[in-house]
Amino acid sequence: MKDTLIFGQTLAFQADPFQTPIADAAQTTSHGGVLIRGGKIAAVGDADTLRAQNPTARIIDHGTHLITAGFVDAHMHYPQTAMIASWGKRLIDWLNTYTFPEEARFADPAYAADISARTLDLALAHGTTTLTSFCTIHPASVTAFFDAAEARRMAVVAGKTCMDRNAPDDLRDTAQTAYDDSKTLIAAHHGKGRATYAITPRFSPTSTPDQLAAMGALWAEHPETLMQTHLSEQLDEIDWVRGLYPTARDYLDTYEAHGLLGARGLYGHAIHLEPREIDRLAEVGGAVVHCPTSNTFIGSGLFDMTGLKARQITVGLATDTGGGSSFSMLRTMAAAYEVAQLRGHALHPAQLMWLATEGSARALHMSGQIGSLTVGAAADIAVLDLASTPAIAQRSARAADLWEALFPTLMMGDDRAIAQTYVAGQPVKRQA
Ligand code: GUN
Ligand code: ZN
Structure with missing residues (x-):
């Protein structure tokens, strides 16, 4: 050529x-x-x-x-494309009211293929060349997304979302099936063409300790993969985690105790962090992912960009579609600027552009490639x-x-x- x-x-x-x-x-x-x-x-x-x-x-x-x-979007949910901009709820109600019913539709592989194509085409129209996506509990939702990305020659990161509690009957797997299905998907997709697999326990409230342990064991067997999840997005969620994991020192500890804290871990939101959590993320080198349009849209809180960057923590930037209210990384940079302003810091346009490109690439351990x-x-x-x-x-x-x-x-x-x-x-x- x-x-x-x-x-x-x-x-x-x-x-x-x-x-x-x-x-x-x-x-x-x-x-x-x-x-x-x-x-x-x-x-x-x-x-x-x-x-x-x-x-x-x-x-x-x-x-x-x-x-x-x-642009490199370091955290989003392609299955939520069709329910973006759903009104009036905070995280837990938003998941139950809008998200889970939509994700249940991905039992149909044809629907998964349709929304994969739609999402990737929207990304490209917005200048985004890499997406890092949660899929649904259905393995075929992962294959559909990787296939659609391959057809567009795009480098993407994705994984089967794993949930074995606090989700509807038709959206629950088990510790064993989550492990087995994720392992099969890693073998099928990771490193094929431009595909990267991320082991994907949705978040601690929707996994039993057994499931988190199974995900941790799988990550130890496949350290070449990434691991993505959510961390400390809303205060109600953190209270819920405290009740579900009474012996954990904090939210991050629910992951740490099950082998899910590591340098190749991506922790979405990470707004309401305890000092110990910040120390551990800094020590281990795990990346946090800032999702500013989502954090304002769902009413989650104000991410501490300046404080976390000062601790040398790796920070990626993301739309968090469809908790986020835009497919655009431009709009996402605007929201990151506004959130930082509310914390008393004006991010420079160079810092915003860096976060949306190289910053996210570093979070994904793909610096130099994308x-x-x-x-x-x-x-x-x-x-x-x-x-x-x-x-x-x-x-x-x-x-x-x-x-x-x-x-x-x-x-x-x-x-x-x-x-x-x-x-x-x-x-x-x-x-x-
Ligand atoms: N926490 C657990 N699942 C989700 C999700 O789908 N979106 C957001 N914003 N937070 C979550
Ligand atoms: Zn998310």
């Missing part, structure tokens, strides 16, 4: 802008380019230099649009139109620098701001 050169403004990160001054962490080039070869990024640099070095490459010129790594414009990474790329609506255009027209030009798109942009999405080097949103 012929090499492709894409031109535009480029944004690449050399370091974490929470730890390194922005000017050193981020590299921006106003007339930049990315050389794509064999689905991967082969060079990033000045457009004219790249053109001179690669005279036979096909050129796609995005003008003044911003070329960035594709989430960055670096040589050797997959050419999973989003191209942003920084003037996609009249409201955004009139504000960005006044910008003094790229960050000021970008920020209105982060705050007000939606899928109209995604001029193009590339997956493994192929344009997938619009005809090139």
Whole structure:
């Protein structure tokens, strides 16, 4: 296949802008380019230099649009796509009223295939090139999602959601079937093409200690997989966990005691953490995943980005569809900004963009493969139109620098701001 050169403004990160001054962490080039070869990024640099070095490459010129790594959503629930934006409930009632009845529909593999395709296409329309998804208790819901991702050449993370209590009859497995089915799915999917398996106990209230232990044993047998779950999202939930696990020191301890605390663990929400939980996450290197539109939509609380980053805890960013109220990582960055403001901190646009790309990739242990414009990474790329609506255009027209030009798109942009999405080097949103 012929090499492709894409031109535009480029944004690449050399370091974490929470730890390194922005000017050193981020590299921006106003007339930049990315050389794509064999689905991967082969060079990033000045457009004219790249053109001179690669005279036979096909050129796609995005003008003044911003070329960035594709967005990486580090926690979402594809089976909740069709019930996003359901009104009026907090976590436990929301699960019982809206979520579980919808997830029960995934007993039908055809429905799972339909919603998988819909979700992945929505992601691509929003510039998101990697999703990390919970599936349902049905093994076929996992296969449907991995198959739909493979058809789109997307790198995704997913796993069978395991629940053996506090869920409806038709949404419960057992410790043994959860173990057996998850093991079979790991063998079928993990590492095949761009698929990564995450062992997925939904959260401590819907698993017995036996099931958590079975998941912990499976993770120990398959340390190459990720593990995803929920942690300390709402105060009522934490009280419930305390009642269900009376000997646990805290919520994280319900996972720790069953072999489910580790560096390759992804702990969604993590809002109301105890000091011991923060210490353990920092020691072990587990990642927490910030889901800001969900945390405000379901009324969960204000994630402590600054405090957790100061402790060097790995933080990913996520939509948490359909607890989250948007498929867009732009809207998710806006919500992360707003939540941080309510805690007294203004996140820089570079920090928001880093979280939505490399930050999430680090949480998934896929840094260098996805989430960055670096040589050797997959050419999973989003191209942003920084003037996609009249409201955004009139504000960005006044910008003094790229960050000021970008920020209105982060705050007000939606899928109209995604001029193009590339997956493994192929344009997938619009005809090139
Ligand atoms: N906690 C357990 N399950 C869920 C879920 O599906 N969404 C959210 N937001 N929190 C959860
Ligand atoms: Zn979730």
